[in-house]
Amino acid sequence: MKNKYLPTSISLYLNYLIVGMSIIILPQNMDALASQWHTTLAGVAIVISAVGLGRMFISLISGVLSDRFGRQLMIRLGTILTIIFFAGALLSRSLYLAIGFAVLGGIGGAALDSGTYPALMEMFPQHQSIANVVLKAFVAIGQFILPLLISVMVLNRLWYGWSFVLALVILALNIFCLFRFAKFPDDQPATAKKAVTATTPMQHPGNLWIDGVLFAIFGYTADGIFLLVSIWITKYGQTVVQMNDTQARSLVSYYSAGSIICVLVTIWLSHRGVQDIQFLMAYMLTSLVALTILYLFPTPLISTIMAFVVGFSAAGGVMQIALTIMASFFPNGKGTITGLVTTASSVASFTVNVFAGMMANNIANIILFDVGLAAIGFVATILITMRYHYIFGKPSQQLVAKP
Incomplete structure (x- = not known):
């Protein structure tokens, strides 16, 4: 609790709460999105696959960039691209536009991974695995909450887009904190090496x-x-x-x-x-x-x-x-x-x-x-x-x- 990076880590964990939601938000709203994008369920499936393609093509490059330019840049970039993904998926009126935003969402996810995992290991050098495993807990919580939220919306005949809006509000507050208040360790290889070899x-x-x-x-x-x-x-x-x-x-x-x-x-x-x-x-x-x-x-x-x-x-x-x-x-x-x-x-x-x-x-x-x-x-x-x-x-x- 005395770790000076604890507030920053909370912000990173909140990002992954939304990442958990992003994994299933398209499948959970397939019918509504198919109608909005003027496509079929197969078309929505293509958009879902596009997220994975965006992540696949950029993951290794984003990792190299994280080591070269620092964790802050990749985390902020990943958060911004995730915001664009949610907003783009909600506002798109064509399948091809939705695919484009999905690819950006995959790139954003890769950027978040390449910055967040190393950052947490450097923030908590004595508890690296715990710091990273907690990320998985927040992903699971996001995946657990979203279906319940959508079920409540369906029962009350509410607009499906409120689930996207909720994610956007959380991300907007989080990106403000990341730019305004977040503190990160120095991205120096010697520091990282010292922290690891100590344990x-x-x-x-x-x-x-x-x-x-x-x-x-x-x-x-x-x-x-x-x-x-x-x-x-x-x-x-x-x-x-x-x-x-x-x-x-x-x-x-x-x-x-x-x-x-x-x-x-x-x-x-x-x-x-x-x-x-x-x-x-x-x-x-x-x-x-x-x-x-x-x-x-x-x-x-x-x-x-x-x-x-x-x-x-x-x-x-x-x-x-x-x-x-x-x-x-x-x-x-x-x-x-x-x-x-x-x-x-x-x-x-x-x-x-x-x-x-x-x-x-x-x-x-x-x-x-x-x-x-x-x-x-x-x-x-x-x-x-x-x-x-x-x-x-x-x-x-x-x-x-x-x-």
Whole structure:
């Protein structure tokens, strides 16, 4: 609480509350937006994909820019572009214009990632993984709040655009705070390196070609795992498990609850000395086991429990933990390596949906595909763990965070 960057971090977390809303605000308003943009639901789906394309093409570049020009610039730019995205999507009257604003929204999201993750690691050098995992909690809260808000609006026959307006108001207040009051650490590699080596003394340097490829594979699989479950778990419940509509939709709620609870558990265990690399291994193994059980035993009770477990293990901050670990491998290039991993996850967000669409005639195959992704991700995690112990030495030689 004595950290001078705490007010700035609150502003960054609020940004990611809106990021959580932005992920689902277009799907939640598909019918209204299709009418406004003079297109079909397929056209709206193209706009949603355009967000991922914008993020995919710019993630690595934005990471390099973050290391070169500082975190403040990328965070402010990302917030401004996110404002433009919300306003543009709400005001557009054509499909092509909406696609253009969606691409800008994806670029804004990439800029926010490349600036926010490294900034939080530098603001809280003794609690880097916790600072990043809390971002995931705010994303989950945003995704939890928005459907409830839209449901209330539908019941009261209110204009769908008020959800966009709410996000714009929060972002406008936040951008004012970022320009007027926010304080950021000095973006000096020596400072960053000192902060990291103070907690994880490095015995061997990280190798971009080895470690970078491993984390890129992890980023792809980790993003694909939770993306497939969050999109297809309702359909899986309806068609494979034979749950009614209400029960199937509730699987998403259990999934989101698992995500939020995981953040709290991770923070609690981290303060008691559990290391980031241990979280990574445990969560990926849990995801693999849970998805396998979900596929093999499609009953209502098992599906409900496993939806919660997958949300806990795959969507509760495992990606943020991985980013923190990789940043410790390369302390002088946090923005660049963040861009590398988020590029891989952005590719996943686009391609796994294409693969899943090809399997849509049998939803069970999509869950089996997710099991395959989890298996690949777990193998990558084993190799990352081996590299981690090679670079930083045996666990007994590492300094453990104080409770």
